[in-house]
Amino acid sequence: xxxxxxxxxxxxxxxxxVVRARKVMKEMETGEVLEILATDKGxxxxxxxxxxxGGHDLVKxxxxxxxxTFWIQKG
Amino acid sequence: xTVQPMTASTIAKKVVNQDPFFILDVRNExxxxxxxxxxxxxxxxNIPYFDLLDGVEEILEQLPTDQDIVVVCAKEGSSIxxxxxxxxxxxxxxxxxxxxxxxxxxxxPVKIGDLKDVGELYQxxxxxxGCLSYMIVSNGExxxxxxxRMTDVFxxxxxxxDVKITHILDTHLHADHISGGRKIAEAVNGTYWLPPxxxxxxxxxxxxxxxxRTITIGDTTIAIQPLYSPGHTIGSTSFIVDDTYLxxxxxxxxxxxxxxxxxxxxxxxxxxxxxxxxxRYKELSGELIVLPAHFMIIEELNSxxxxxGKLGTLFAENHGLNIESEVEFREMVTGNLPPQPNAYQQIxxxxxxxxxxxxxxxxxxxxxxxxxxxx
Numbered sequence: 001x002x003x004x005x006x007x008x009x010x011x012x013x014x015x016x017x018v019v020r021a022r023k024v025m026k027e028m029e030t031g032e033v034l035e036i037l038a039t040d041k042g043x044x045x046x047x048x049x050x051x052x053x054g055g056h057d058l059v060k061x062x063x064x065x066x067x068x069t070f071w072i073q074k075g
Numbered sequence: 076x077t078v079q080p081m082t083a084s085t086i087a088k089k090v091v092n093q094d095p096f097f098i099l100d101v102r103n104e105x106x107x108x109x110x111x112x113x114x115x116x117x118x119x120x121n122i123p124y125f126d127l128l129d130g131v132e133e134i135l136e137q138l139p140t141d142q143d144i145v146v147v148c149a150k151e152g153s154s155i156x157x158x159x160x161x162x163x164x165x166x167x168x169x170x171x172x173x174x175x176x177x178x179x180x181x182x183x184p185v186k187i188g189d190l191k192d193v194g195e196l197y198q199x200x201x202x203x204x205g206c207l208s209y210m211i212v213s214n215g216e217x218x219x220x221x222x223x224r225m226t227d228v229f230x231x232x233x234x235x236x237d238v239k240i241t242h243i244l245d246t247h248l249h250a251d252h253i254s255g256g257r258k259i260a261e262a263v264n265g266t267y268w269l270p271p272x273x274x275x276x277x278x279x280x281x282x283x284x285x286x287x288r289t290i291t292i293g294d295t296t297i298a299i300q301p302l303y304s305p306g307h308t309i310g311s312t313s314f315i316v317d318d319t320y321l322x323x324x325x326x327x328x329x330x331x332x333x334x335x336x337x338x339x340x341x342x343x344x345x346x347x348x349x350x351x352x353x354x355r356y357k358e359l360s361g362e363l364i365v366l367p368a369h370f371m372i373i374e375e376l377n378s379x380x381x382x383x384g385k386l387g388t389l390f391a392e393n394h395g396l397n398i399e400s401e402v403e404f405r406e407m408v409t410g411n412l413p414p415q416p417n418a419y420q421q422i423x424x425x426x427x428x429x430x431x432x433x434x435x436x437x438x439x440x441x442x443x444x445x446x447x448x449x450x
Contacts, residue, residue: 015153018125041439042149049103050125 001060001071003035004028010039010067017043018050021072025056028074033059036070044068078158081145081169083181087202089143090114090373091183091380096143099134101127101157102175110443112147112171112178112203113373124153131160143169150174176438178203182228184210185381187366190317194293198366198381199228205370205445206252207382211316214293218242220314220322221368222255224437229259241265242290244299246324246368247311248273250337251416251445253437254426257281270303273310273338278428284312304355306348307333307447321363321386326351328367329375329384331448332395334412337419341409349404352396361387371448395449408449417443 007024009017017038025034036047044061047070051058055075062069089096095116100107101124111119120137127134138144138161146154146161146168154170161168171178181203187196194213201207201223209220210229217238219229222245233240240263243256247270257279260267268290269281290299302313307325311333314322325333332352335344363386370382377383390396398404416422418440424430425437432440 013152014148014150015124015156019128019156022125022128045103045106046123046125049105049123053123053126 001035002033003071004032006035006037008037009043010037012038013040014042014046018046021047021050022054025054025072025074030074033071033073036072038068038070039066041068043070047072076162076165076167078146078155078162079167079169080172081143082172083177083203084183086112086145086171086178087181087183087200087380090117090202091376091378096145097139098145098147099138099157099161100147101153102148106149110175112175115373118142124148124157127157127160131157131164135161135164135166138166138168140166146170147178148174150176175203175442179438179441180225182208182223182225183380184228184232185379187320187364187381187383191319194317196316196320196366197232198383199223199232200376200380200382201252202380204252204441204443207366207368207370209322209366211292211299212236212238215239216241216293218244218290218292218299219256219259220244221246221249221324222259224253224255224258224441226255226258226262229255230262233263239263241292242268242299244268244284244290244314246270246313246322247308248277248338248423248426249325250308250419250423251369251447252441253422257428270301270308270310270312272305273308274427276427276429284310286312302355304351306335306344306351308338309344309347311351315359315363319364320366321356321359322366322368323356324368325447327356327365327389327393327396328369328371328448329365329382329389330393331371331450332393332408334447334449335408336412337415337447338423341412345405345408348408349401356386356396357390359386361385361390365389369445369447371445371450412449413446416446417441 057073059071107121146158148154151174158170197210199208271283300315
C-alpha cells in the first residue's frame with residue numbers, strides 16, 4: 001500500500017509508538033497516509049483506538065515476523 | 076513533585092482493607108471495560124493516555140485531593156508519562172509499578188487455618204485475575220493445589236516455611252490460566268497429579284487423580300481425598316483435606332458455580348454439573364469449609380482477604396445451588412454464558428504440553444479476568 005511517510009517505531013514500548021505517530025501526523029496533510037512499523041504488541045489496540053479518537057482512518061494493518069505495519073490516513 | 080511508584084502488593088492490601096483511593100486508568104476504553112482493578116471503595120476515571128498528550132489541565136479538577144491517586148496502564152510506560160504530567164502540575168500522584176501485567180501476576184498468601192494434628196493450610200489469592208491456589212503443609216512436607224505459573228512464589232514460600240514440596244495437584248485442566256504444576260514438579264522433583272479424564276491429550280507423564288487414591292503429606296494424618304466431581308470439565312476432581320476443607324476447584328465458588336462449556340459443549344456436561352453439585356456435594360458434611368479455585372467478584376473476599384465459606388452456608392445462600400427445576404438449571408448454565416476467558420483454547424493446549432509459548436506470550440494469553448463462573 002502507498003504511503004506518504006514512514007515511521008519506524010520498532011523496539012519502542014508504549015506509549016512511544018503513539019507519541020511519535022501523533023507528532024509525525026501533525027505535520028501531514030488531511031488524506032495523506034502514514035505507515036508505521038512497530039514491534040510492541042500493545043500498539044495494535046492502541047493505534048486503532050488512537051486513530052478512532054483522533055478522527056483518522058486505520059486503513060490496514062499486517063503482522064509479519066513480529067513486526068506490525070499500520071497504514072493510517074489522516075482525517 | 077515527581078510521580079511515585081506503588082506496588083501491586085500495596086494496592087492489594089488497600090483492596091482487602093477496603094481503603095478508598097482513586098484510579099486514573101489510561102488504557103483504551105475497551106481494555107478498561109473488559110478488566111480493571113476492582114475494589115469496594117475505588118473511584119475511577121478512564122481516559123486513554125493518547126487523549127492526554129496535550130496536557131492534563133482539563134482533568135485536574137476531577138482528581139481528588141484527599142485520596143491516593145494511582146495512574147494505571149497495561150505495562151507502566153504510559154502511566155509514568157501521565158503521572159509525570161500530573162506531578163508537574165504540583166499534584167501528589169502514583170503509578171502502578173508494572174501495570175496491569177503486575178496486577179495480574181500478584182499473589183497474596185493468606186493463612187486459612189491449622190490442620191488437626193500438625194500442619195497449616197494457606198491460600199494464595201491472585202487478586203487481579205481471581206485465581207486461588209493452595210499449599211497444604213504438614214511435618215516438613217507440602218502439597219500445592221492449582222498452582223499458577225508464578226512458580227517462584229510457591230517455591231520461595233515453601234523455603235521460608237522450611238518444608239519440601241512433594242505433591243502438586245490440579246483439580247482440572249485449566250482454561251483461564253497457565254498451570255505452574257508441572258514446572259514446580261520438575262523443579263522440586265515432586266509428583267504432578269491430574270485427573271485422567273482431563274489429561275487424555277497431555278504430552279507428559281503424570282499421576283492419576285482418582286477417587287480412593289489418598290495422598291498423604293508429612294505424616295499419615297493429613298490426607299487429601301480426591302472426590303470425582305465432573306461438570307466444569309469432565310475430569311474435575313475436588314479434594315477433602317483433613318476432613319475439614321473441601322477444595323472445590325471450578326465446580327463451586329462462594330457466590331457462583333462453574334461453567335460447563337470451556338472444554339466442550341455446555342449441553343454435554345450440564346447433567347454432570349448438576350449431579351456433582353446437587354447430589355455428590357449435598358451428601359457431604361455442611362461443616363466442610365469450601366475453598367474454591369476462583370472468585371468472580373470482589374465481594375466474595377472475606378475481611379482478611381481470603382475466599383472461603385461453609386458448605387452448609389453455600390447451600391443456603393448460593394443461587395446456583397438453589398435452582399429446583401432441572402430445566403431452569405440447564406437454562407441458566409447453557410443459555411446465558413459470559414464471554415470465554417482470553418485465549419482459553421491456547422491456554423488449555425499449553426496446560427496439555429502441546430504449546431510452549433515464551434513468558435511474554437503467556438502473560439498476554441492470561442490478560443483479563445478468569446471468567447470461569449456463572450452467577
